[in-house]
Amino acid sequence: MNERLDAAKFAFVGSSSVGKTTLSETYKERYSGNPNVVFVEEAARIYFTAHPSMPLAERFAETAQGQVQDLALQQEKAAHESGASLIFCDSSVLDAVAYVRSTGDKKGSGRLLRKVGNWILTYTGIFLLNPAGVVFANDDVRQEDPETRQRF
Numbered sequence: 001m002n003e004r005l006d007a008a009k010f011a012f013v014g015s016s017s018v019g020k021t022t023l024s025e026t027y028k029e030r031y032s033g034n035p036n037v038v039f040v041e042e043a044a045r046i047y048f049t050a051h052p053s054m055p056l057a058e059r060f061a062e063t064a065q066g067q068v069q070d071l072a073l074q075q076e077k078a079a080h081e082s083g084a085s086l087i088f089c090d091s092s093v094l095d096a097v098a099y100v101r102s103t104g105d106k107k108g109s110g111r112l113l114r115k116v117g118n119w120i121l122t123y124t125g126i127f128l129l130n131p132a133g134v135v136f137a138n139d140d141v142r143q144e145d146p147e148t149r150q151r152f
Contacts, residue, residue: 007079007084007086009088009089010125010127011088011094012089012129013091018131020090021042023129024039037086038087038088039088041075043069043075043095044068044091047067047071060100065100066115072093073119092126
């Protein structure tokens with residue numbers, strides 16, 4: 001692939017229900033109609049929407065998170081290939097690493113990190129959103145409880 005890796009790319013990361021999508025939507029409105037700006041949707045939401053019956057315990061295991069990470073990587077590569085000069089990501093390829101690590105699986109999270117080690121360099125900035133003071137809300141896709149959110 002010939003990804004255009006000189007685009008400025010920013011990712012919003014953090015636990016569930018901290019405002020990543022809200023922030024992404026704000027920027028999407030701000031840059032509406034600008035062909036040089038591309039938005040990468042949250043891979044986990046896409047993946048788990050397609051796999052609604054997956055048990056909650058399996059959602060944070062290496063296998064599922066590896067598939068989420070693959071989807072995020074695929075979407076980010078497509079964003080680079082688009083020729084955009086500015087890319088905003090509603091999460092990143094690192095999220096899967098953090099979710100697997102939060103379950104205590106150091107080896108699994110290490111494998112996921114090694115898989116995207118060089119790709120991390122394509123981010124211009126990664127913004128970690130703090131859940132403090134943000135009201136937790138579940139929906140049809142997000143099913144974890146507030147304690148699980150805090151663990152992440």
